[in-house]
Amino acid sequence: MKFRHIVIPVIMTAFIAGCAQDQGQKQTAGTLLGAVGGAVAGAQFGKGSGQLVGVALGTLAGAFIGSEVGRSLDNADRAIMAQSTQRTLEATPTGQTSTWQNPDTGVQGTVTPTRTYQEPKTQEYCREYQQTVMIGGQEETAYGTACRKPDGSWQVVN
Known part of the structure; x- marks a missing residue:
């Protein structure tokens, strides 16, 4: 997997997380972890620009799912x-x-x-x-x- 295929989604996720002002720490962490996991999963599909699309879609889906999980997990x-x-x-x-x-x-x-x-x-x-x-x-x-x-x-x- 090329370096840019991870860097671009991580930067996108940082912007997404930064825009959500009412997120708590656990939700933001979930968003970031989900996005990275989604980027890695998305990178497994396609080649060239198709792979980049897979990474972007994986990042967004992972960010959403991670955000929902992060919102629900408490300290305990x-x-x-x-x-x-x-x-x-x-x-x-x-x-x-x-x-x-x-x-x-x-x-x-x-x-x-x-x-x-x-x-x-x-x-x-x-x-x-x-x-x-x-x-x-x-x-x-x-x-x-x-x-x-x-x-x-x-x-x-x-």
């Missing part, structure tokens, strides 16, 4: 999700799914490690994973990579 939801993600990355075998739920809000999700490897440059153990959040019947899926730091915590690297 994010804390439960983060704790579950840390536990899953530390102890769950690749391909096995762990679940979490906030009993107060009903928000729930899953975390599934999809690949485990040792980073050659840093010698850190890293894991690719899929994370799904279900809010009010709407499901949002994201993919990421986290690496294990010397203190035992997992730091998201993308």
Whole structure:
């Protein structure tokens, strides 16, 4: 994927997020994360200018979906999700799914490690994973990579 295919949608998203003055922090973060995820997904389709259109459409769709998810997640939801993600990355075998739920809000999700490897440059153990959040019947899926730091915590690297 070419660098400009990511930079252009990210800049578009920043403008979109900046125009929405009444968004809270979690909604803005959701918009940005959704846009980046949508751009990456959109880049998988087409070639040349068709791929750029896919990136743009993916960015806009991801920004909208991410905004809606971000608006709905509160601090407690994010804390439960983060704790579950840390536990899953530390102890769950690749391909096995762990679940979490906030009993107060009903928000729930899953975390599934999809690949485990040792980073050659840093010698850190890293894991690719899929994370799904279900809010009010709407499901949002994201993919990421986290690496294990010397203190035992997992730091998201993308």
